[in-house]
Amino acid sequence: MNNEINTENIEIENNNKNNNTDNINVKPFVISNVGMSLDGKLATIENDSRISGEDDLKRVHKIRKSVDGIMVGIGTVLKDDPRLTVHKINAKKEDNPIRIVVDSNLRIPLNARVLNDDATTIIATTENMGENKNINEKIRELAKKNIIIIKTGIDKVDLVKLMELLYKKGIKNILLEGGGTLNWGMFENNLVDEVRVYIAPKIFGGKGAPTFVDGDGFKTVDECIKLALKNCYKLDDGIVIEYTVKK
Numbered sequence: 001m002n003n004e005i006n007t008e009n010i011e012i013e014n015n016n017k018n019n020n021t022d023n024i025n026v027k028p029f030v031i032s033n034v035g036m037s038l039d040g041k042l043a044t045i046e047n048d049s050r051i052s053g054e055d056d057l058k059r060v061h062k063i064r065k066s067v068d069g070i071m072v073g074i075g076t077v078l079k080d081d082p083r084l085t086v087h088k089i090n091a092k093k094e095d096n097p098i099r100i101v102v103d104s105n106l107r108i109p110l111n112a113r114v115l116n117d118d119a120t121t122i123i124a125t126t127e128n129m130g131e132n133k134n135i136n137e138k139i140r141e142l143a144k145k146n147i148i149i150i151k152t153g154i155d156k157v158d159l160v161k162l163m164e165l166l167y168k169k170g171i172k173n174i175l176l177e178g179g180g181t182l183n184w185g186m187f188e189n190n191l192v193d194e195v196r197v198y199i200a201p202k203i204f205g206g207k208g209a210p211t212f213v214d215g216d217g218f219k220t221v222d223e224c225i226k227l228a229l230k231n232c233y234k235l236d237d238g239i240v241i242e243y244t245v246k247k
């Protein structure tokens with residue numbers, strides 16, 4: 001029996017071969033939003049991320065309804081299994097933004113809720129995505145679910161290129177919903193335009209607990225991302241702060 005899977009007819013956008021430099025620097029407007037504890041954690045050491053109250057979740061879902069795309073890292077999909085749809089306020093299926101999962105090694109489980117048919121889903125992956133023998137089978141299953149797969153970068157998703165490609169696809173604004181690793185990648189590459197945080201009056205502690213922005217971090221204060229305060233107000237039992245990123 002021939003177990004080889006023919007993936008030739010499945011269209012994967014490979015942008016590593018595309019050297020077209022048109023539209024460079026034209027990218028979606030990116031809003032980074034999180035709910036965090038006062039000590040900056042997105043979840044506890046045991047991954048309990050129930051931080052926002054009902055009103056804050058409604059605030060987030062209003063943003064979801066207003067944007068073209070919503071983006072998370074695969075770490076968040078594996079830990080939270082989010083739907084990434086508008087479901088805390090009144091909404092129709094057409095109100096759901098396009099879901100974008102940044103997943104360098106195509107680790108996404110085929111039963112992930114983000115792959116359901118409530119909205120279009122794009123998976124951003126890499127040239128060297130997953131080396132395991134079942135990868136072609138997975139691509140075929142994803143294609144059956146009409147999932148759009150985009151390759152940018154060799155080992156790690158090239159976020160700068162990804163933003164340009166998404167813009168070209170008509171995604172003019174994106175809600176970035178974490179987690180800490182992807183947030184770092186986006187801030188490191190200066191791809192975030194606005195920050196909105198809900199801060200709960202709670203302290204989680206824990207060196208290993210995910211924070212708003214993880215990754216390597218900037219070495220000096222001179223290099224770091226600078227913000228300008230736009231708005232702040234009380235919500236639930238916490239506070240919402242909105243900033244513009246200084247460019």
Ligand SMILES: NC(=O)C1=CN([C@@H]2O[C@H](COP(=O)(O)OP(=O)(O)OC[C@H]3O[C@@H](n4cnc5c(N)ncnc54)[C@H](O)[C@@H]3O)[C@@H](O)[C@H]2O)C=CC1
Pocket residue numbers: 033034035036041042043047049051072073074075076077079080102103104105156157158159177178179180181182183184185186210214
């Ligand atoms: N309280 C909140 O508002 C939120 C909390 N969370 C929490 O955050 C945690 C998940 O965060 P993380 O584990 O850090 O995962 P993550 O969601 O940030 O995903 C990280 C993954 O993204 C992929 N990636 C591909 N290319 C990348 C690039 N160029 N730069 C950065 N990442 C790239 C990598 O495979 C990496 O492992 C969970 O505990 C979740 O509950 C997540 C979102 C919101």
Ligand SMILES: Nc1nc(O)c(N)c(N[C@@H]2O[C@H](COP(=O)(O)O)[C@@H](O)[C@H]2O)n1
Pocket residue numbers: 033034035049050051052060072076077080081082083084085177178
């Ligand atoms: N804003 C905010 N506050 C919290 O307390 C959170 N835990 C999160 N998490 C984000 O929301 C996703 C869940 O989405 P669905 O309700 O399943 O659509 C989760 O994965 C995080 O991205 N956000």
